[in-house]
Amino acid sequence: MSNETQHSVDTHEEHGANIHTSGGHDHGHDHHHEEHEQHFFLKYVFSMDHKIISRQFLITGMFWAIAGGLMSVFFRLQLGFPEDTFQVLSTFLGDWAKGGKMDPEIYYGLVTIHGTVLVFFVLTGGLSGTFSNFLIPLQIGARDMASPFMNMLSYWFFAVASVIMFASLFVHTGPASGGWTTYPPLSAMKEASMGSGVGMDLWLTSMALFIVSSLLGGLNYIVTVLNMRTKGMSMKRLPLTIWAFLFTAVLGVLSFPVLLSAAVLLIFDRHMGTSFYLSEIFIAGQAMPNVGGSAILYQHLFWFLGHPEVYIIMLPAMGIASEVLATHARKPIFGYFAMVISILGITVLAFLVWAHHMFVTGMSPFLGGIFVLLTLLIAIPSAVKVFNWLTTIWKGNIKFTNPMLFALGFVSLFISGGLTGIFLGNSALDIHLHDTYFVVAHFHIVMGISAFFGMFAGVYHWFPKMYGRMMNKTLGYIHFFVTFIGAYVIFWPMHYEGVAGMPRRYYDFSSWQSFSQFGDLNKMISIAAIIVFFAQLLFVFNYFVSIWRGKKLTEKTSNPWGSTTLEWTTPVKPGHGNWEGDIPEVHRWAYDFRENPYDGSDFIMQDVPIDPTKEDEEH
Amino acid sequence: MSTLSLQQQSKKLHPHKMLMYFGMGSMTMMFAGWVSAFMVREGQGRWDHVQLPWMFWVSTAVILASSVTIHLAVRAFKKRNFTSYQLLINTTTILGLLFLAFQAFGFYTMYSQQGILLNGNNAAGEFTYVIPFVHGVHVLGGIVALFIVFLSTKFRRRKKVYSSTGVEIVSIYWHFVDALWLYIFIFLLLNQS
Numbered sequence: 001m002s003n004e005t006q007h008s009v010d011t012h013e014e015h016g017a018n019i020h021t022s023g024g025h026d027h028g029h030d031h032h033h034e035e036h037e038q039h040f041f042l043k044y045v046f047s048m049d050h051k052i053i054s055r056q057f058l059i060t061g062m063f064w065a066i067a068g069g070l071m072s073v074f075f076r077l078q079l080g081f082p083e084d085t086f087q088v089l090s091t092f093l094g095d096w097a098k099g100g101k102m103d104p105e106i107y108y109g110l111v112t113i114h115g116t117v118l119v120f121f122v123l124t125g126g127l128s129g130t131f132s133n134f135l136i137p138l139q140i141g142a143r144d145m146a147s148p149f150m151n152m153l154s155y156w157f158f159a160v161a162s163v164i165m166f167a168s169l170f171v172h173t174g175p176a177s178g179g180w181t182t183y184p185p186l187s188a189m190k191e192a193s194m195g196s197g198v199g200m201d202l203w204l205t206s207m208a209l210f211i212v213s214s215l216l217g218g219l220n221y222i223v224t225v226l227n228m229r230t231k232g233m234s235m236k237r238l239p240l241t242i243w244a245f246l247f248t249a250v251l252g253v254l255s256f257p258v259l260l261s262a263a264v265l266l267i268f269d270r271h272m273g274t275s276f277y278l279s280e281i282f283i284a285g286q287a288m289p290n291v292g293g294s295a296i297l298y299q300h301l302f303w304f305l306g307h308p309e310v311y312i313i314m315l316p317a318m319g320i321a322s323e324v325l326a327t328h329a330r331k332p333i334f335g336y337f338a339m340v341i342s343i344l345g346i347t348v349l350a351f352l353v354w355a356h357h358m359f360v361t362g363m364s365p366f367l368g369g370i371f372v373l374l375t376l377l378i379a380i381p382s383a384v385k386v387f388n389w390l391t392t393i394w395k396g397n398i399k400f401t402n403p404m405l406f407a408l409g410f411v412s413l414f415i416s417g418g419l420t421g422i423f424l425g426n427s428a429l430d431i432h433l434h435d436t437y438f439v440v441a442h443f444h445i446v447m448g449i450s451a452f453f454g455m456f457a458g459v460y461h462w463f464p465k466m467y468g469r470m471m472n473k474t475l476g477y478i479h480f481f482v483t484f485i486g487a488y489v490i491f492w493p494m495h496y497e498g499v500a501g502m503p504r505r506y507y508d509f510s511s512w513q514s515f516s517q518f519g520d521l522n523k524m525i526s527i528a529a530i531i532v533f534f535a536q537l538l539f540v541f542n543y544f545v546s547i548w549r550g551k552k553l554t555e556k557t558s559n560p561w562g563s564t565t566l567e568w569t570t571p572v573k574p575g576h577g578n579w580e581g582d583i584p585e586v587h588r589w590a591y592d593f594r595e596n597p598y599d600g601s602d603f604i605m606q607d608v609p610i611d612p613t614k615e616d617e618e619h
Numbered sequence: 620m621s622t623l624s625l626q627q628q629s630k631k632l633h634p635h636k637m638l639m640y641f642g643m644g645s646m647t648m649m650f651a652g653w654v655s656a657f658m659v660r661e662g663q664g665r666w667d668h669v670q671l672p673w674m675f676w677v678s679t680a681v682i683l684a685s686s687v688t689i690h691l692a693v694r695a696f697k698k699r700n701f702t703s704y705q706l707l708i709n710t711t712t713i714l715g716l717l718f719l720a721f722q723a724f725g726f727y728t729m730y731s732q733q734g735i736l737l738n739g740n741n742a743a744g745e746f747t748y749v750i751p752f753v754h755g756v757h758v759l760g761g762i763v764a765l766f767i768v769f770l771s772t773k774f775r776r777r778k779k780v781y782s783s784t785g786v787e788i789v790s791i792y793w794h795f796v797d798a799l800w801l802y803i804f805i806f807l808l809l810n811q812s
Contacts, residue, residue: 146634215645223637253645261652261753268737268749275739276656276746290739292665297656304652 046156048148049576053155054133055466058459060155060162061126062540064117067166069533071114078102080526082508096174104507105194108177109169111505112195115180116203117165120210123313123451125158128214128252131316131458132221132245134466138567139239141230141584143577146223150216157213161206168202176203179505181302184277184295188269191283201270204263211256211263218249218256225249230566232586237606239565239590240333243340244319247347248312255308255351262301269293296361303354310447311350314414315343317454318385321407324457325389327563328404329396330602332591335388342381349378359427360434368427375425382418386411397602401561402476406457409484410450416488417446420495435505438498441491449487456480459543464560468573469550475542479535486532493521564592564605585609588618639788643795646757650799653753654806657746661810668812669735669747671804672728678721679804682758685714686797689765689790696786701772708769708786711793715762718800722755743810750803757796764789 047053074093077086085100096106133151137144145151168175177195178186186192187200225238225246265276275290277298282288326333333339355363355371389411398404420442423429433439456479463471502515509515509522553560559568569584584607592604597614610616660666692707726748729735735744768789 146638150638215642219638219641219645222641223634227631227634227637253641254648257645257649258652261649261656264753265653265656265749268745273737273739274742274745274749276660276742278739292740292742294660294663297659300659301652301656 046152048144048152050133050137050145050148050151051466051574051576051578053151054130056155057125057129057133057158060159061122061130062543064121064126064162065536066540068114068117068122069536071110073530073533074102075107075110075114076526076529078107078507079509080523082510105177106174107507108179108193108505109175109195109199112177112179112182112203113165113169113175116176116207118448119180119309119313120207121158121162121165123448123455124214124252124309125210127316127451127455127458128221128245128248128312129155129158129217130455131241131320131462132217132249134462135239135241135567136221136224136245137228138465138570138574138578139242139565139590140225140228140233141566141579141586142224142228143579143583145220146228147220151220154213154216154220157209157216161209161213164202164206164209168199168206171198171202173197173199175199181299181306182266183302184266184269184293184298185281188266188277189281189283189288190270204267204270208260208263211260214252214256218252221245221249222253230583230586233566233606236337237586237589239319240322240336240339240343241316241319243343244315244322247343248315251308251312251315251347251350255305255312258301259305262298262305265301266298296358299358299361300354303357304351306357307354308350310443311346313447313451315346317410317451318343318414320454320458320461321389321410322385322392323563323565324403324407324461325392325411326591326593327461327561328399328401328407329393330399330562330593331392331396332593333388334391334394335384336589336591338384339388342384345381346378349374349381353378356425356427356430359430365427372425372427376422378425379418379422382414386415386418399561401460402471402473402480403457403461403561405477405480405484406453406460409480410453410457412484413445413450413453413487417442417444417450421446432501433498435503436498437494437502437504440504441494441498444494445487445491449491453483456483456539461561462567463543463546463550464553465567465570467547467550468553469546470553470560471546471550472542475538479539479542482535482538483532486528486535489528490525490532493525497521559605562601562603564603565590566606569605569607633784635784636788636791639791643792646795646799650750650754650803653746653750654803657750657806657810660742660746666743667741668810669729669741669743669807670733670811671747671807672725672733674721674725674728675751675804675807678718678725679800681714681721682718682797682800685711685718686794688714689793693783693786693790696772696783705769705773708765712762712765712769715758715765715793719755719758719762722751726752747807750807751800754796754800754803757799761789761793761796764792 043049044052047056070092074089077084077089086097087100089097089102090100093102093106096103102110133145136142173194175195176182176187176199177193178200182200182203186196188196190197190200225242229238265274268274269276269278269290275293277295278288278290278293279295280287280291322333322339353371353375355367356375359368359371393408420438424433424439424442460471460476463469497515497518500514500518502509502518510519553572555572558572566584566586570578571580586606587609588604588606590606592606593602594604595602596604597611597616598604598608604616610618688707689711692704692711695701695704695707729744729747735741735747737745737748768786771785
């Protein structure tokens with residue numbers, strides 16, 4: 001039996017290798033005999049197993065989350081305590097924080113890189129990369145991705161992008177510092193600021209590689225879902241996670257290329273003397289030769305990706321939350337079909353709302369009105385989803401496990417942050433609120449923290465499948481409560497600051513009469529941010545210790561949460577190829593939580609055949 | 620049993636072909652980005668129209684011809700007629716290189732005779748360099764793929780490769796960059812005055 005399985009994995013890989021290289025057969029041949037002694041390098045480093053690749057994405061994402069989080073701790077120290085000096089700043093930032101007080105230049109650098117790495121490297125690479133890779137083949141019943149080789153390349157492009165981005169922190173003139181949106185002219189003229197030099201070049205190189213990585217990954221996810229499902233796994237039996245990953249990939253594949261075209265034009269402006277984005281600029285009293293370009297053009301191209309990007313971040317978290325809520329409330333998901341349609345609706349609308357980031361660029365108010373309408377329409381599918389999550393847990397047999405708490409936290413944060421979106425989507429209100437802390441509060445809650453909660457729910461839920469062990473519950477509870485309360489303490493007060501007009505991206509507010517009243521509030525936010533940051537280290541500790549020390553799963557407890565989906569039909573530690581025997585056949589939808597007529601439990605797995613004599617019928 | 624997923628696939632589109640189709644969608648979006656940038660910028664005025672050099676007409680003819688040869692190459696491969704397949708695939712590669720040569724010649728003419736420089740003064744000219752240039756990069760990628768396909772069928776050892784999937788995918792891509800050029804060319808022609 002196992003020999004045959006091995007064969008099938010080989011066929012897959014030969015298949016893949018044939019297209020890309022001429023030596024496909026040699027690889028397949030060796031692989032056949034040496035599965036168990038596969039070289040460490042091939043097994044864990046240049047692995048083509050989607051499960052290893054997903055863990056590579058997750059751990060790289062965790063590295064960036066800590067780095068990006070630490071940056072926010074540093075600039076929160078500046079914002080909360082503008083008068084004080086901190087030894088830790090000069091330790092980490094060296095000459096950029098002489099005497100423990102950070103330079104404005106590095107403050108902008110940190111804000112920029114914090115935004116970039118959290119949006120792209122953590123919540124896109126780390127979230128989609130981890131869970132799409134891990135769950136798509138396991139939940140649809142495939143042995144691996146459509147092209148395992150492309151999948152490996154996807155990770156390694158991400159890894160090289162990460163190295164370049166990290167290296168940009170150490171160049172003499174500092175990292176890119178024009179904000180994560182890198183608007184021209186700051187990003188297009190080397191002379192414009194310190195971070196506009198080498199730091200910006202490295203940022204662009206890194207992002208170009210990241211885009212390639214995310215395209216290779218996204219194409220693979222789409223094709224795998226559409227083409228490699230096991231027998232019986234029709235689209236309407238897919239778990240909602242898979243629907244979410246599918247549409248996330250569609251969004252990425254259609255919107256990231258546009259960011260690449262924006263970046264290419266930016267590179268031409270920087271290095272070839274063109275002026276696509278530049279016109280009539282004075283630096284230090286000197287008129288620059290560039291005329292006729294348009295900085296607004298960059299904003300259009302950027303936000304054509306930039307807005308879908310927030311759904312690239314949100315959809316996987318939504319999918320994970322749907323799965324976790326249903327499983328831990330022991331109830332079928334409410335309104336499965338409505339959930340799928342609303343994911344589709346969000347995907348379509350995501351492409352039609354980008355200009356709501358540009359209401360104050362002088363666009364025609366009529367055009368603005370259209371974008372207001374389209375933006376507010378997103379409230380409909382979002383509200384459908386929230387309604388369905390609430391009705392899913394309504395009267396459920398809720399198990400307050402770690403993943404469940406994070407999924408509930410996700411719903412809470414998504415509601416809180418989503419409501420302020422209705423304010424900001426309105427072009428009249430946006431004139432006042434644009435570029436204030438209200439915006440910072442809104443997007444951190446709705447797509448930053450809540451996507452993080454989706455991700456945490458996913459890690460706690462699927463950790464047993466990833467490593468065959470459980471994570472520590474107590475540490476998980478502490479992690480949840482500190483993070484949940486902390487998130488609100490940090491971001492809730494920012495709404496008030498924003499309504500009072502406090503602008504984002506400023507280095508020091510103490511000299512403004514109108515904003516110095518928020519001094520104490522800023523202090524409190526900073527202290528909460530530091531506490532929440534340390535709580536995340538607890539999670540990292542829990543994660544790594546549990547890999548080796550966590551409670552082991554046995555064959556009996558191999559499905560610890562009582563899930564219905566296919567990944568729990570694999571062995572406790574599945575090898576490359578996932579199932580030892582045949583891939584299971586699917587006979588029912590993914591949410592069959594009810595009294596099981598066969599063994600009396602409260603759920604029926606997707607691969608259990610339907611036996612009408614036992615009052616069992618298709619949903 | 621030889622795996623359910625493979626049995627199922629035989630009825631469906633080959634996954635790697637499907638990857639190519641979605642990849643084409645992705646590349647289309649990227650070029651849509653550039654073409655829309657062109658239009659947005661043109662709409663803002665201060666626009667000196669650019670006359671396309673005659674070489675672009677020749678390169679268009681060359682790349683259209685190469686689409687014919689690669690189509691015939693795939694047909695020959697499927698008929699197991701490997702001699703004519705190799706001849707045709709090599710002709711396609713050479714036509715591809717010829718296309719790039721004419722594009723470069725066209726750029727040179729624009730630069731030296733029409734005096735269109737990348738100095739931040741002539742957005743129309745800048746776009747006329749950049750869009751065909753990035754298209755050329757895609758053609759170059761196609762040439763590399765053709766070369767790999769050529770090598771992998773030329774130096775087949777041990778087992779003979781009779782699956783035409785690899786060749787077909789390269790051919791799909793080649794037709795795509797051909798059609799893309801045709802679109803860009805017509806778009807630039809319509810905007811040259």
